Amino acid sequence: MRNEKLLGFALRILVFLAVIAIGVALIFVVKAVLYNQPTTPRTEVEREIMDAEAAVKSSPTSVKARIMLSLAYSRAGRYNEAIEEASIAVKLDNNNATAYYALGVARSRAGDTEEAIAALNKCVKLNTGLADVYQQAYYELGEIYMREGKYKDAIKAYYGALSEGPEATYVVMALARAYEKAGETKNAIEQYRSILDYDPTNQEAKDALVRLGVKLKK
Structure with missing residues (x-):
């Protein structure tokens, strides 16, 4: 009977120690997840x-x-x-x-x-002489002026960007939007059409022309 009691007590001690060990391990895992910095970029x-x-x-x-x-x-x-x-x-x-x-x-x-x-x-x-940098700087200026509702200034900035690279379709699109916002419909249509001359599949330009009352050829 005494041996059985001792065995039961020993088992309880072992279970208690096992629980403590698991708890300590979990603490280290949580710390590793929360505080370790990633060593490789994601x-x-x-x-x-x-x-x-x-x-x-x-x-x-x-x-x-x-x-x-x-x-x-x-x-x-x-x-x-x-x-x-x-x-x-x-x-x-x-x-x-x-x-x-x-x-x-x-x-x-x-x-x-x-x-x-x-x-x-x-x-x-x-x-x-850094054409790419100047084009991006002018474009960024245009985007700022557009956000501010200063469409004339935006138009001027976009032309500055195009002076550094007239083939930049995204700048032509921005210029067309600026003309449209400024109420200069004729100029907006001209710019949207020029985009389609370069890229006949450009859906944004097509939608804009339809919005401005232009009938497109099917």
Whole structure:
């Protein structure tokens, strides 16, 4: 009888210790899930950020690395960090058009409209021969003006973008929308038609022309 009691007591001790061990293991698992940082990027943007952060760490005074990191942060929605990196790039080289472009993009995404316009205007005025950068800067200006309801300014900006690359269909589409919003129907129709000349299957342009009363050939 005494042996049976001892055996029962020992079993209870073992069960108690097993429960404690399981509890401790669960705590470590939860901590690992909650606090461990991922070692590999899950998205393309995360990869861009990791690469750019590594470039900045390797060369803190590299304007190119700061710009890359700023643009990556903007794509990830981390606008304050994007502004900080672009501002550093501008301080490192205040004649770098791409640095001002990155700053303008970050400011625009953050809702800092006036600061964004100032940075983008600085970019296009530097005129250092970077057609792609200038086209994107003008386009970004146009998008800001569209959001602000300043359609005339948007039209002017989109023409600036097209001066750097007239084949950019997305800019022509933006220009057509701006004309339509400004009530300049004839010009809007002309731009929508030019899109169909380049891409006869463009449904957005077709829908816009129908909306503006144009009968399309079937």
